[in-house]
Amino acid sequence: xxxxxxxxxxxxxxxxxxxxxxxxxxxxxxxxxxxxxxxxxxxxxxxxxxxxxxxxxxxxxxxxxxxxxxxxxxxxxxxxxxxxxxxxxxxxxxxxxxxxxxxxxxxxxxxxxxxxxxxxxxxxxxxxxxxxxxxxxxxxxxxxxxxxxxxxxxxxxxxxxxxxxxxxxxxxxxxxxxxxxxxxxxxxxxxxxxxxxxxxxxxxxxxxxxxxxxxxxxxxxxxxxxxxxxxxxxxxxxxxxxxxxxxxxxxxxxxxxxxxxxxxxxxxxxxxxxxxxxxxxxx
Amino acid sequence: xxxxxxxxxxxxxxxxxxxxxxxxxxxxxxxxxxxxxxxxxxxxxxxxxxxxxxxxxxxxxxxxxxxxxxxxxxxxxxxxxxxxxxxxxxxxxxxxxxxxxxxxxxxxxxxxxxxxxxxxxxxxxxxxxxxxxxxxxxxxxxxxxxxxxxxxxxxxxxxxxxxxxxxxxxxxxxxxxxxxxxxxxxxxxxxxxxxxxxxxxxxxxxxxxxxxxxxxxxxxxxxxxxxxxxxxxxxxxxxxxxxxxxxxxxxxxxxxxxxxxxxxxxxxxxxxxxxxxxxxxxxxxxxxxxxxxxxxxxxxxxxxxxxxxxxxxxxx
Numbered sequence: 325x326x327x328x329x330x331x332x333x334x335x336x337x338x339x340x341x342x343x344x345x346x347x348x349x350x351x352x353x354x355x356x357x358x359x360x361x362x363x364x365x366x367x368x369x370x371x372x373x374x375x376x377x378x379x380x381x382x383x384x385x386x387x388x389x390x391x392x393x394x395x396x397x398x399x400x401x402x403x404x405x406x407x408x409x410x411x412x413x414x415x416x417x418x419x420x421x422x423x424x425x426x427x428x429x430x431x432x433x434x435x436x437x438x439x440x441x442x443x444x445x446x447x448x449x450x451x452x453x454x455x456x457x458x459x460x461x462x463x464x465x466x467x468x469x470x471x472x473x474x475x476x477x478x479x480x481x482x483x484x485x486x487x488x489x490x491x492x493x494x495x496x497x498x499x500x501x502x503x504x505x506x507x508x509x510x511x512x513x514x515x516x517x518x519x520x521x522x523x524x525x526x527x528x529x530x531x532x533x534x535x536x537x538x539x540x541x542x543x544x545x546x547x548x549x550x551x552x553x554x555x556x557x558x559x560x561x562x563x564x565x566x567x568x569x570x571x572x573x574x575x576x577x578x579x580x581x582x583x584x585x586x587x588x589x590x591x592x593x594x595x596x597x598x599x600x601x602x603x604x605x606x607x
Numbered sequence: 608x609x610x611x612x613x614x615x616x617x618x619x620x621x622x623x624x625x626x627x628x629x630x631x632x633x634x635x636x637x638x639x640x641x642x643x644x645x646x647x648x649x650x651x652x653x654x655x656x657x658x659x660x661x662x663x664x665x666x667x668x669x670x671x672x673x674x675x676x677x678x679x680x681x682x683x684x685x686x687x688x689x690x691x692x693x694x695x696x697x698x699x700x701x702x703x704x705x706x707x708x709x710x711x712x713x714x715x716x717x718x719x720x721x722x723x724x725x726x727x728x729x730x731x732x733x734x735x736x737x738x739x740x741x742x743x744x745x746x747x748x749x750x751x752x753x754x755x756x757x758x759x760x761x762x763x764x765x766x767x768x769x770x771x772x773x774x775x776x777x778x779x780x781x782x783x784x785x786x787x788x789x790x791x792x793x794x795x796x797x798x799x800x801x802x803x804x805x806x807x808x809x810x811x812x813x814x815x816x817x818x819x820x821x822x823x824x825x826x827x828x829x830x831x832x833x834x835x836x837x838x839x840x841x842x843x844x845x846x847x848x849x850x851x852x853x854x855x856x857x858x859x860x861x862x863x864x865x866x867x868x869x870x871x872x873x874x875x876x877x878x879x880x881x882x883x884x885x886x887x888x889x890x891x892x893x894x895x896x897x898x899x900x901x902x903x904x905x906x907x908x909x910x911x912x913x914x915x916x917x918x919x920x921x922x923x
Contacts, residue, residue: 399869400869400870401679401680401869401870402679402680402869402870404679404698404856405679405680405682405696408679408696408853408856408858409682412682412915413915415914415915415916416915416916418916419915419916419917419918419919420918420919436689436919436920436921436922437922438922438923443921443922443923444921458682459682459683460682460683479683479691481683481915482685482689482691483685483689483913483915483917483919483920484685484689484919484920484922485919486919486921
């Protein structure tokens with residue numbers, strides 16, 4: 325009884341106190357009231373999450389990215405065929421979120437597998453190649469598990485793929501990292517339990533200017549030759565400048581830069597296709 | 608009488624030798640002209656008559672028309688169990704029936720329908736061909752093929768044919784001219800083994816070798832496989848399943864590969880294979896008419912095909 329009256333009196337004082345303070349936090353009132361009412365620690369009421377609306381970030385400033393498989397190859401096929409394929413690709417993208425990623429990013433893919441326990445398997449790896457155009461577009465993920473190098477080629481639009489997450493979004497100096505097969509294993513190892521690294525949807529994609537150290541020769545391909553045009557290997561550690569210069573001179577094809585039939589300017593096509601795809605995705 | 612003196616009678620008046628300026632037509636000539644018109648329409652010879660021909664029901668053993676399509680290219684498809692198959696996309700562009708020949712006129716066994724596909728410029732077609740198209744009232748076509756058809760499946764010349772004529776789950780045969788390879792040797796053309804690359808072979812690595820038995824026949828038999836022009840001949844791929852039909856753009860998704868280069872003109876018809884001739888599907892007979900059958904969905908899918916709008920497949 326005395327406790328009650330005491331509690332009530334204290335409550336009244338606290339109410340007056342709060343009234344004067346003009347209630348900055350309703351939680352303060354209720355926890356203090358409860359504390360004085362019964363001698364138990366108050367139930368934790370989590371604070372309401374503040375919603376931050378960033379008015380500086382408009383849709384125009386988010387990165388314009390068109391996945392490379394939307395760009396049709398040069399050939400004599402009717403553009404109508406690519407139009408039909410693009411419709412199917414957009415339908416699949418509405419059902420499954422295929423994020424933006426580049427060669428050199430680290431991805432985690434869960435796929436339906438009849439022979440695996442739980443019927444799905446998850447693979448984490450670094451993307452070394454993005455090939456194919458249209459619905460048959462593929463990407464190859466590489467990782468080293470228990471000392472064994474593993475590469476898996478996934479089809480972007482296959483119905484067996486359940487999720488694709490980008491753990492680390494970055495670009496590398498080359499668009500094809502097949503030389504990682506002949507590089508030291510540390511460059512291809514990716515931790516399967518890696519936490520996703522946060523990245524912003526605006527601004528430039530970070531370019532990792534890493535130059536990779538190679539295993540001793542022979543390699544699976546002659547990566548030093550100019551046809552591959554690789555920037556991401558430490559050639560100074562594998563061969564002398566004289567050897568490098570010899571190889572670059574012998575296998576150079578200086579006439580290719582003047583070959584008009586090899587020119588394929590996709591800028592206008594890209595813009596049209598980007599506008600079309602954005603429209604379809606926002607429907 | 609006055610109703611008939613419109614443009615219809617004008618052509619008949621021209622036939623009678625009157626030009627449009629002389630309007631003094633005797634009544635007897637006019638009556639004769641109208642009688643010819645009526646007789647010709649009754650005999651279905653007048654192309655200006657707009658009535659559709661009577662439709663018959665499907666019976667056991669009846670064959671229906673095929674289509675003329677263009678090969679667009681190939682694409683992957685997936686089934687509901689996650690298996691991947693390759694399909695060829697064929698587009699039915701401006702397919703019209705051009706001429707109907709009855710059983711007696713054609714060969715005494717079955718009627719024939721000439722079907723044309725893919726409009727082209729009249730400058731690239733001969734006068735004889737242009738006459739055919741003019742009689743049918745149809746723009747000039749690049750390819751005209753003949754389909755042997757049963758009597759209950761004849762269609763009036765001038766009717767357009769659409770991709771919805773075929774339904775998913777059905778099997779078709781596709782005929783086209785294969786890609787021309789030019790003059791080719793015996794190894795590429797007939798798959799001969801040739802000779803070893805080394806171990807003393809003198810100037811003989813891809814030659815045919817022996818050409819026959821020897822002294823007894825003392826000749827080379829007719830039809831001996833020898834080098835020659837390869838490709839650019841009509842080849843048929845049998846028993847191809849139709850996975851999907853797009854009725855808006857008239858595109859057929861047909862299983863596997865098909866002879867011919869991209870954008871070539873092909874002839875598509877129902878299979879002749881006895882094990883793939885299923886009557887359960889009830890495809891439109893004699894053909895698909897937009898007015899009579901009403902609106903189909905834009906995309907018709909086969910039962911086991913994975914549609915891209917569905918969520919991902921979970922195997923169990």
